[in-house]
Amino acid sequence: MSAMTTGNTSRADANRRRILDVALAELLRDPDASMDQIARAAGVVRRTVYGHFPSREALISTLVDDAVHALAQAHAAGREGVEDPAEALARSVLAIWHIADRYRLLVALAQRTVTMQGIRERLTPVRESCAELLRLGLEQGVFSSPLPTPALAYVHEQILFALMEAVNDGLLEAREAGRSAAVTVLTSAGVPATLAGALVGKIGG
Amino acid sequence: MSAMTTGNTSRADANRRRILDVALAELLRDPDASMDQIARAAGVVRRTVYGHFPSREALISTLVDDAVHALAQAHAAGREGVEDPAEALARSVLAIWHIADRYRLLVALAQRTVTMQGIRERLTPVRESCAELLRLGLEQGVFSSPLPTPALAYVHEQILFALMEAVNDGLLEAREAGRSAAVTVLTSAGVPATLAGALVGKIGG
DNA sequence: GTGCAAATGCACACCACTGTGCAAGTAACT
């Protein structure tokens, strides 16, 4: 067999594609899916997968590389030739989102770690309490968002995670981070920036 | 030894505490840290850890439970007795942030999966391109945020992830999600909600 | 100092998964 070094049969190509496709789906279902699970799901034997990818890491790497490449491409195409930052940002998001439809699963799979799963699950009550708060604010017109309340709650949760990560990475001063986080959360809920700043300043001062 | 079933020596308690503390730190450094690594870091033998926690999962569970409990506590205390949704939300975030200082690491550890690491690392160029866009917008006064640019870029990245997850979980219609995502990203950058909506509507229409 | 609970240091069984080797089979192209 000579370990299918560089050859290109139609069959081999089709298999490679199918393996990648199935791996994407399978890894979403279970981020720790074994090579055997992936192979079986692709209707192929484990040994065959190793014929196409030298290691598990290589397989995943290929997957991620493809996704990121497509994403970067979309982002670049979206902002290309647009001078207004707001419009460029919006176009970038729309473009990314369009192609991300296919990779949404992959990118989101990152959230699905066992650990992460546990954390977010147990955090549900808190998230729901926040959702209630958001619903109230939207009704009263204090907040404003095109998102359904539960989705907005997801966003807020992730904003906090993002800023914690930013502090961990030294991008943000821990001292000021709390106030900044509060302002950012309010802002993302549609509260005008100046108002949000004033409110948090009043409380935090 | 009877496997230290329910007894309470001062020594045992101190060890238990230390194990939990060290486990928190160690799991941050490496989310897949083994029981042996944790034990050693706590100045204790692996066998001893199993004396306090029946399994690795139980240990992590305890850790997460503690963190979530403290978080929920803080959230509840923060919004208690406040009727204005905006203020309640802000207070909640501030309260959470205050105690989260200790658990920031734990909560953020979720982001540090091997897979996640790879994804975010390869996404760096895109994130930097976005950061550039944000910097420009902030300079021109189109955007507004208390956050340093790189941190804001983190936030945007996570917002997209959050909304992808929301779509996966059926909280958001995939069709509309793109436009909503764009609006949310702009809004979180301080663009007034009405402006953001109009801009995206003009583009996406 | 005696006694009890806890900690230690082995040992072991076990597991699931990875990556490789090799011989035999099978599809495709000529």
Added chain:
DNA sequence: AGTTACTTGCACAGTGGTGTGCATTTGCAC
């Protein structure tokens, strides 16, 4: 039919972890 490239189906070694049992030692408390 013959050749080539890919696939299959084993078998195997290796790895790195988990959880447990047991005899021994250490520390705390009374």
